[in-house]
Amino acid sequence: MTYDETTLAQLTEDAAAIIARYPVKRSALLPMLHLVQSVDGYVSPDGIQFCADQVELTAAEVSAVATFYTQYKRRPNGEYQVGVCTNTLCAVMGGDRIWDELSEHVGVGHDETTEDGKITLERLECNAACDNAPVMMVNWEFFDNQTPESAKQVVDDLIAGKDVAPTRGPAKVCSFKQVSRVLAGFDDGRANEDQGAGEAALAGLEAAKGQGWTEGAK
Amino acid sequence: MTTTLTPVLTATWGADQSWSLDTYTKAGGYAPLKKALGMAPGDLIQAVKDSGLRGRGGAGFPTGMKWGFLPPDDGKPRYLVVNADESEPGTCKDIPTMLQAPHALVEGVAITSFAIGCNHAFIYIRGEVAHVHRRMQQAVREAYEAGHLGKNIHGSGFDLDVTVHSGAGAYICGEETALLDSLEGRRGQPRLKPPFPAVAGLYARPTVVNNVESVASVPSIIGNGVEWFTAMGTERSKGMGIFSLSGHVKRPGQYEAPLGITLRELLELAGGIREGHELKFWTPGGSSTPMFTAEQLDTPLDYEAVGAAGSMLGTRALQIFDETTCVVRAVTRWTEFYKHESCGKCTPCREGTFWLTQILKRIEGGRGTEADIQQLLDTCDSILGRSFCALGDGATSSINSSIKLFREEYEAHVTQGGCPFDHAASALFEYSDTPATEEAHA
Numbered sequence: 001m002t003y004d005e006t007t008l009a010q011l012t013e014d015a016a017a018i019i020a021r022y023p024v025k026r027s028a029l030l031p032m033l034h035l036v037q038s039v040d041g042y043v044s045p046d047g048i049q050f051c052a053d054q055v056e057l058t059a060a061e062v063s064a065v066a067t068f069y070t071q072y073k074r075r076p077n078g079e080y081q082v083g084v085c086t087n088t089l090c091a092v093m094g095g096d097r098i099w100d101e102l103s104e105h106v107g108v109g110h111d112e113t114t115e116d117g118k119i120t121l122e123r124l125e126c127n128a129a130c131d132n133a134p135v136m137m138v139n140w141e142f143f144d145n146q147t148p149e150s151a152k153q154v155v156d157d158l159i160a161g162k163d164v165a166p167t168r169g170p171a172k173v174c175s176f177k178q179v180s181r182v183l184a185g186f187d188d189g190r191a192n193e194d195q196g197a198g199e200a201a202l203a204g205l206e207a208a209k210g211q212g213w214t215e216g217a218k
Numbered sequence: 219m220t221t222t223l224t225p226v227l228t229a230t231w232g233a234d235q236s237w238s239l240d241t242y243t244k245a246g247g248y249a250p251l252k253k254a255l256g257m258a259p260g261d262l263i264q265a266v267k268d269s270g271l272r273g274r275g276g277a278g279f280p281t282g283m284k285w286g287f288l289p290p291d292d293g294k295p296r297y298l299v300v301n302a303d304e305s306e307p308g309t310c311k312d313i314p315t316m317l318q319a320p321h322a323l324v325e326g327v328a329i330t331s332f333a334i335g336c337n338h339a340f341i342y343i344r345g346e347v348a349h350v351h352r353r354m355q356q357a358v359r360e361a362y363e364a365g366h367l368g369k370n371i372h373g374s375g376f377d378l379d380v381t382v383h384s385g386a387g388a389y390i391c392g393e394e395t396a397l398l399d400s401l402e403g404r405r406g407q408p409r410l411k412p413p414f415p416a417v418a419g420l421y422a423r424p425t426v427v428n429n430v431e432s433v434a435s436v437p438s439i440i441g442n443g444v445e446w447f448t449a450m451g452t453e454r455s456k457g458m459g460i461f462s463l464s465g466h467v468k469r470p471g472q473y474e475a476p477l478g479i480t481l482r483e484l485l486e487l488a489g490g491i492r493e494g495h496e497l498k499f500w501t502p503g504g505s506s507t508p509m510f511t512a513e514q515l516d517t518p519l520d521y522e523a524v525g526a527a528g529s530m531l532g533t534r535a536l537q538i539f540d541e542t543t544c545v546v547r548a549v550t551r552w553t554e555f556y557k558h559e560s561c562g563k564c565t566p567c568r569e570g571t572f573w574l575t576q577i578l579k580r581i582e583g584g585r586g587t588e589a590d591i592q593q594l595l596d597t598c599d600s601i602l603g604r605s606f607c608a609l610g611d612g613a614t615s616s617i618n619s620s621i622k623l624f625r626e627e628y629e630a631h632v633t634q635g636g637c638p639f640d641h642a643a644s645a646l647f648e649y650s651d652t653p654a655t656e657e658a659h660a
Contacts, residue, residue, distance in 0.1 A: 021381045023295065023338065024421055029403035030386050034345070055403065068405040068561075069386035071345045087307050088505065088551040089465055089537050094645035125389065125555055126307040127346055130464035130537065131471045134646065140348040147647040168317070169349040179348050183384040191349075191356035192235065201314040202232050203463075203471025207487040208223040215229065 001046045003039075008050075011039060015054045018185060025055045029065055031184045033072050038180035042073040071183075078113040078120030079175050080158050082106075083137040084151065087126040094147065095134040099123060101148035106155055118159050120176075131200035132167075139179040141166035144198060168198050220486055221479040224450055224458040226438050227431065228474045231318040237353050239360040242321035248366055250441035254329045255374040262333035262440065269439045269447045270456030275301055275392075275429025276503065276532045278455075278521045281436075285334050287416035288424045296424040298331050298339040299401065299415075300433055302354075303385055303392040305344055307505035307555060308535030311460040312430035314472060316343070316350045319434070320357035324380065326433035328366055329440055331378050334426055338379045342397055345386045354382045389559035393607050394427040395419075396561065407563045408607040431460060452478035455520030455531075465500075465538035466492045466644075478518040481536065485515075495540035499623065503532015505552045506612025508619035529619070544639035545624045546631055549616045550578040556613035567610030570601035574617065581628060584636035591628050595621060 003011065014035055019028040029051060036047030043066045045059075052059045066072045084099040085091070103109055106119055113120040129135045132144030136151050143154060144167040157164050163172040170193035174182075182188050205213075230236045230245050242248070254262055267282030288296060300323065304312040316323060327339045341358075343350055358380050361367045369377050383401060390396045391406040398420050400406035419425020435457065439447045447457045455477040461484055464470045468489030475484070481500065491497050499509045502519060508529040510517070517527045524531045539548065557571035574597055580586045581594075598614035605611060621628060630638050642651040 021383075024402065026403035027383075027401055030400065031384055033386065034384060065403065065405055069345075069388050071385075071387035086551070087555055088548045089308060091551050092539065092543055092548060092641075092644045093465065094647050094649075096641065097645055097647075097649055124346075125558065126305060126309075128304045128310045128313040128344070130308050130310045130535070131462055132310075133464055133470075137346065140346050142347075142349070145646075148649070166349075170352070182348050182351055183345050183386075185351075185355065185382065185384065187355055187359075188352070191237070191352035194235075197231050197236070197314070197318050199469075200471035201228075201318060203469045203488065204223055204228055204460075204473035204475075205225055205232050207469075207473060208225050210487075211220070211222055213223065213225065215233075 001049055003046060003050070007039060011035070011050060014184070014186070015050075019054065021185065026057065029055050029057075029062065030069070033066055034180045035184035037073065037077075038177045038184060041177055042076050076113070076117070077176050079118050080173070081120050081122060081139050081176055082155060083122040083124035083127070085124045085127055085133070085135045085137075087124070089126075089130050090133045090135050093133040098134055098136065098146055098148050098151050102151045102155065105152045119155060131203070132198060138164065138166065138173045139176055141169040141173050143167055144200075165195060168195050169193070220483050221475060223473060223475050223487065225474045226458050227315060227319065227322055227434055227460060228472055231314065236318045237320055237357065239321060239357070239364060242319065246441065247321055247437070248325055248364075250437040251325050251328050251366060252372055254332055254440050255372055255376060259333045259335060262329065265444055266333070266436065266439060268444045270451075270454070271432065271435055271439060271447070272455065272521065273429055274431035274435065274459060274533070276306065278531060281428060281432050284416065284428070285330070285426055287414070288334055288426065289417060291335050294423065295338065295421075296334060296336050297420045297426070298327060298334060298336045299398065299420055299425055299427045300327060300339065300341040300430060301392060301394060301397055301427055302341055302343040302430045303397060304430070305389040305392050306533055306535060307552060308464060308501055308537040309462065309504050309533040310464065310535070311462050311472060311533070313347055313350055315430055315434055315460070316354055320353045321361065322434040322437060323354070323430055324357050324361045325366070326436040327380055328361070328371065328378055329436050330426070330428065330433055332376050336426070337377050338381070340401060340420070341380065341382050342391070342401055343382065343384060344391075345384045351382065351384060358382055389555075390561045390609060393609065396607070397427065398425065405561070407561045410606075450476040452518060452520045452522070454522055459534055461519065461534045461536060463488050463536050463538060466495060466540040466543075467538050468492055477520040478523070480516050480518060482515040484536065491538065491540055495542065498539050498541045498543055499545060499620070500539065501535060501537045502529050504535040505537070505555070506608070506615050507532040508615045509623065511623060540644075542639065542643040544637055544641070545620050545627050546578070546582050547637065547639070547641070549620045550575070550582045552616050553578050553613060556609065560609060564606035564610070566601045567605040567613070570597055570610065571613050573597055574613065581631050582637060584631060584634065586632050588629065588632055590632070591621060591625065
């Protein structure tokens with residue numbers, strides 16, 4: 001392994017915290033792979049060996065797990081993972097067109113990263129926000145009700161180094177490494193940041209009010 | 219007459235900091251937990267059985283019965299695992315639930331764990347939703363600090379730890395045994411059943427796996443009483459459920475209503491199909507459920523009536539498509555999804571979804587033949603009922619049902635040598651249709 005002493009010490013401390021959450025060590029593997037991505041920006045050979053040592057598996061066994069899941073990246077990932085949902089509903093509502101224009105605009109295709117390492121594009125499967133279609137995700141934050149123009153603007157702003165806010169979620173999108181640490185189960189103190197629930201989440205409540213429902217009623 | 223909506227789980231979603239412990243407690247939250255801790259666990263299980271609550275994750279299995287399947291306590295661990303891997307195309311109810319009201323789930327976890335004798339519960343959340351992880355992690359932390367979780371909860375002698383766990387991008391992990399393998403740090407592949415998780419689940423110990431909405435419904439049942447719950451819904455489909463409308467409707471979103479409401483009623487509340495268009499087809503419960511048309515507008519959306527009409531209530535993911543939508547395009551894209559997400563464990567699903575995709579793309583691209591349509595049906599026949607888990611079956615639903623309902627549309631692709639639809643007409647924004655994306659699709 002080529003981690004320097006400080007990095008390895010921090011990784012080891014974090015890995016111990018993850019392992020402590022489970023009755024059986026091996027259960028820590030998925031969050032630990034997210035942890036490795038938070039340091040290396042992908043599941044590196046070093047990261048695989050590190051996980052293997054921590055949960056007492058072989059590197060081959062860890063690789064076998066890592067390759068099963070699409071969120072674990074096998075090559076250095078862009079700073080921003082930008083996914084356009086092209087599953088049926090989003091695709092039909094305009095996701096296909098957003099993908100076409102965005103991919104052309106950025107100059108890379110599915111699972112490819114721009115030369116400057118800023119953006120990795122991905123054709124996403126359903127991300128459970130269908131009532132806000134067409135949907136785009138940046139580092140796993142929601143960008144609802146997108147158009148080709150709005151999607152390109154988001155990516156231009158990211159490339160320009162500006163802060164970008166999702167339509168639902170925290171005040172700004174963090175980096176791929178930072179979000180990987182959240183998925184490893186470490187608090188980044190941003191749970192109370194909010195862009196609103198979104199119209200779709202509240203559509204039923206609004207309709208219920210139209211029927212005379214009042215808050216607090218059973 | 220329109221059925222009255224019944225916001226329960228969604229009731230506080232519009233409140234200021236709706237996700238905070240403070241907001242949840244002020245709305246009466248965690249009172250049901252205190253009530254439950256004063257009851258016998260067996261009585262809690264009986265109450266949930268009596269309520270008729272059925273699994274809200276798609277299968278509709280009675281929740282209380284699932285709890286009751288656990289063998290008698292042998293002094294060793296037993297587990298509750300919450301399935302928060304919401305990934306079925308069209309399904310988008312658990313994510314806003316956890317974003318806006320995570321404490322409803324935490325309280326449900328505490329009550330359920332007490333009922334089944336579990337001291338360590340897990341919430342397995344799909345990895346692709348960062349803010350949901352932040353909110354759930356915070357809610358669990360707040361609950362510990364308030365004494366709703368941890369040691370000797372409210373002096374009851376009951377201990378409970380809750381771990382929020384992240385998946386990493388795999389639809390199959392929504393299948394309960396694949397989820398358990400994934401939670402054990404393995405590739406997410408389904409297990410052979412039996413043994414069922416109730417007997418040998420997580421770490422081969424008795425385990426209850428329940429959907430987010432099922433668990434989050436428990437506090438309201440305990441707090442308001444079984445009769446309150448059974449007053450909603452239909453004879454064998456009790457209570458309320460979140461109906462997720464998406465697609466070509468004026469006001470898509472989450473509508474919480476008694477089971478048995480109809481699409482016609484829901485559309486009325488949602489402002490109808492988008493202006494100037496009409497309903498063509500829809501899914502009652504996600505992409506794995508056979509599609510419906512306007513014929514089923516008045517079908518009560520409960521487990522029995524939807525089943526009798528030839529589909530499944532599933533996750534109440536109502537994906538609505540108007541007449542501009544090419545059904546072959548829609549079905550092809552769903553099938554590519556199943557091919558991508560097939561775990562590869564069993565041959566019918568792994569090979570079948572691959573060949574279905576090949577044939578469908580050929581037809582959609584105008585290079586298909588009449589015989590290809592029959593081949594699709596034959597291939598579906600080789601998958602349906604012959605796969606290891608429900609993923610393979612689900613992959614055949616939209617194909618079989620769409621060929622039955624819209625065979626002439628498949629034939630039109632063959633005879634015209636291409637898609638007769640203008641894809642731009644389906645989009646929610648304006649653009650002129652330049653050559654489409656077929657080549658670009660990986």
